[in-house]
Amino acid sequence: MRFSSLSFQISGLKPLEKMRQFLICLLMWHLTGVFGDEVKSVSVMEGDSVTLHTDTKLQRDDLILWRFGPQGSLIARINRAANMISIYDDVLDGRFRDRLQVNDQTGDLTITNITTQHTGLYQIIISSKLKISYRFNVIVYAHLPAPVIIRDSCSSSNCMLLCSVLNVRDVSLSWYKGNSLLSIISVSDLNIRLSLPLEVEYQDTNTYRCVLNNTITNQTQHLNITQLCQTCSGVFGDEVKSVSVMEGDSLTLYADITEIKTDDLILWRFGPQETRIAKINKAANKISIYDDVLDGRFRDRLQLNNQTGDLTITNITTQHTGLYQITINSVRQISYRFNVIVYAHLPVPVITRDSCSSSKCVLLCSVLNMRDVSLSWYKGNSLLSIISVSDLSIRLSLPLEVEYQDTNTYSCVVNNPITNQTQHLNITDVCQPCSDSCQ
Incomplete structure (x- = not known):
């Protein structure tokens, strides 16, 4: 802490009084710096008006400056000595044009019909006998769309739903069962598509809703299970089993066959293009591994059990995340699918x-x-x-x-x-x- 620039005129006072005056001045000097660093957060909906209050009554000779953004662009000024108010609403591509109002008695700044472009840091500097500064962090929230619920997939007994919103930021998306929170996903400083899954049974009679919210408001979409979750046709062929694994581990995808029949043909495929990665031709007593496909990501990592058809991926990486399908051509054709998610090792936050x-x-x-x-x-x-x-x-x-x-x-x-x-x-x-x- 430095005091070299601090001086007081306290001659003629008794030592105790001098000390008291010194401590009062020191306290006032210290507090002036502190309050200048305070930032008040203000949240507002797009289209509304917001007033940034100074909580001050201006003096006759005060000079007030309002600045905005990281560059401190000047947007308004009050010169009380000259009895002049200046509005600089053409700066920053005119985003403030016809939106700024300044109260010449208090210095309060009002922004009308506010938009998300007006989100940012506002600073008022009042030059009087003392120089005072206040800062306001203004967050403008766009109006929220209603979330959309669609059916993503289904099985013989369950229905997988997705609740989604497009191009939103600083929001949370949640599933509720009655009044109980089931799951939540949140993002800030992003403009993306948010989706949150929910799995329900066809006979489920509970009430579900998907809620999109920000700090100010929310939008709710109620789920109609009967309408969205019609029983899947060809259910068993559409079964997808989800499998999660850590990077570096080994994973075995089970074909659920007790023993391969003499004439069975088994094919393992991977990815949206259904690239063939392994084959068992029992009639020819031949096993084929295609581990050089897809830029060699499976090279020396695939093992195939010729008795059961199970596929093992060793030393797995995030490149192996995706959809795997086994097709068994026997007396009839059977198909199973596995959605594999490989998670990287987490760093310490x-x-x-x-x-x-x-x-x-x-x-x-x-x-x-x-x-x-x-x-x-x-x-x-x-x-x-x-x-x-x-x-x-x-x-x-x-x-x-x-x-x-x-x-x-x-x-x-x-x-x-x-x-x-x-x-x-x-x-x-x-x-x-x-x-x-x-x-």
């Missing part, structure tokens, strides 16, 4: 300090280049927040705000359906009080 204020610290828990994972904050054993993604390889980050004096235990967990990794938070180590607020 990293916790860093993102920002701070006079009393609080904002942390970020992050993992890099992950897919099909969820990232969560826990307070003790209680879930605080969660973000999940599938079919993406991105950087996932999840914020947490804590006070410096907080003595609770927090942990950040990254997990997939098979395993998880946990990072415990040490508030003392990560959340040192901000040095820039004390200078």
